[in-house]
Amino acid sequence: MTKLIADIKIPDSKLAVEAAELVREHADDLLWNHSNRVYLFAAMRGNMNQMKYDAELLYISSLFHDIGLTPAFRSKDKRFEVDGANAARDFLKSRGIPEDSIRLVWDAVALHTTIGIVEYKETEVALMNFGVGYDVVGKNFDLISAEARQIVVQAFPRSQFKHNILHAFLEGFKHKPETTYGTINADICEMLLPGYKRPNFCHHVLHSKWDE
Template sequence: MTDFIADIKIPDSKLAAEAAELVREHADDLLWNHSNRVFLFAAMKGSLNQMKYDSELLYISSLFHDIGLTPAFRSADKRFEVDGANAARDFLKSRGVPEDSVRLVWDAVALHTTVGIVEYKETEAALMNFGVAYDVVGKNFDLIPAEMRQQVVGAFPRSRFKQQILQTFLEGFKHKPETTYGTINADICELLLPGYVRPNFCHHVLHSKWDE
């Protein structure tokens, strides 16, 4: 049976099902529920604005967007967003997905925290960024009707998401805080990582090896 939540169809193709199985294996309940809410809120935005998008690619992007935080996919030296994008790319390539679609998903995952840029990428990337911002910080909260929000949260509970998500983020990159330089993730390190000092771009400019 096909699942519909708040009038949004959960993609049920073989590719989508395999993506969901892989992500569910490695993501805890917090990240699994969050990733599904991201897809649903993103798809709602697309429907409300009558936007054309590939639901399957949006779903897979949403599922993989935080997988780089998990032990199985986190690297020693890359941004967690890139780890997730690489995982999505490897998954899609292994199943013969066309390169244009692979590139779109890679961009959507890699750029999902890059505010001010991702909004202008392909529709799927922009929609997923909307879903992430909606679920994490409540951006444009009133755009989606309360009844639809409740259906999403009923299917994929938040379970004290606000109280848990920052620590979950930190666990994904506390071993490589340098990768958060210039991103919103540096805020998390500054708040929660003992001894962390946020790098300053102005300091790098003024103390570079140039002699003037």
Template sequence: MSTLIADIKIPDSKLAVEAAELLREHGDELLWNHSNRVFLFASIQGNMQQIKYDSELLYISSLFHDLGLTPAYRSPDKRFEVDGANAARDFLRSRGVPEDSIRLVWDAVALHTTIGIVEYKESEAALMNFGVGYDVVGKNFDLISEDTRQQIIQAFPRNQFKHNILHAFLEGFKHKPETTYGTINADICEVLLPGYKRPNFCNHVLHSRWEE
């Protein structure tokens, strides 16, 4: 029997179930609930705006979008978004998914924090960014009704999410803070990582090896 939450069907194909099992295995309750809320908020926005999107690919993108924070998938030297995107690509390729769909999911995961660009990508990437922004910082909060929000939170509780997620982010890249340069994740390092000093692009320009 399929699961329906706030009139949104949680994909239950073999591919979707296997992706969910992967997050269950390597993530925790915080990432599980967050990733499912992201999918639901994204889907609601897509339906309200009458945007055509692939629900299965949006769901898989949502499940993988923070997987790069987990010990099993975090690399020593790449942005966590890229780690998650690479994990999604490997997962989908191993199951014979067409390359066009794989590229779409890779972009959605890799670009989900790249504000100002991802909004203009394919529907799945743009919608997932909406879902992430809605769940993490409450962006466009009033677009979704209180009743709908409560249905989603009842199914996938927040449990002090706004405080816990910052530490989950930091745990995922505190060993490689240089990868946050030029991204919103540098804010997390600056606030929570002792001794971290944010690099400044102007200094890179002015102290480059060019003579003039």
């Protein structure tokens, strides 16, 4: 039976179901619910604007976008966004998905925190970024009705999300804070990681090895 939440269909193809099973195995309730809300809010935005998008790829991108924070997929030296993008790429490659689709999903996951650029990418990439921004910081909050928000949150509860997600982020990269340089994630390290001092780009420029 097709599952509808706030008039949005949850993709139920074999590929989508396998992606959901993989992510559910490794993501806790906080990340699982967040990732599903991201998809629903992204799809709502796409439908509102009568945008053509691949719901299956948008769903898979949303599911994988934070998987790089989990122990099974976090690397020692890459941004968590890249870890998640690589995990999505490996999953899709193993299922024989075309390279163009894989590249789209990789970009959506890898760029989802790259504010000022990602919103100008392909439709699915930009929509997923909308969903992330909507769920994490309430960006463009009034674009979606209170009724629709309530339906989504009933299906995938927030459970004090905004008080817990920062610690979930930190857990994913506290062992490699250098990977947050130049990103919004450096804010998390600065706030929650004892002894962390944010690198300064101006310092790097002025103290480079150039003799001048």
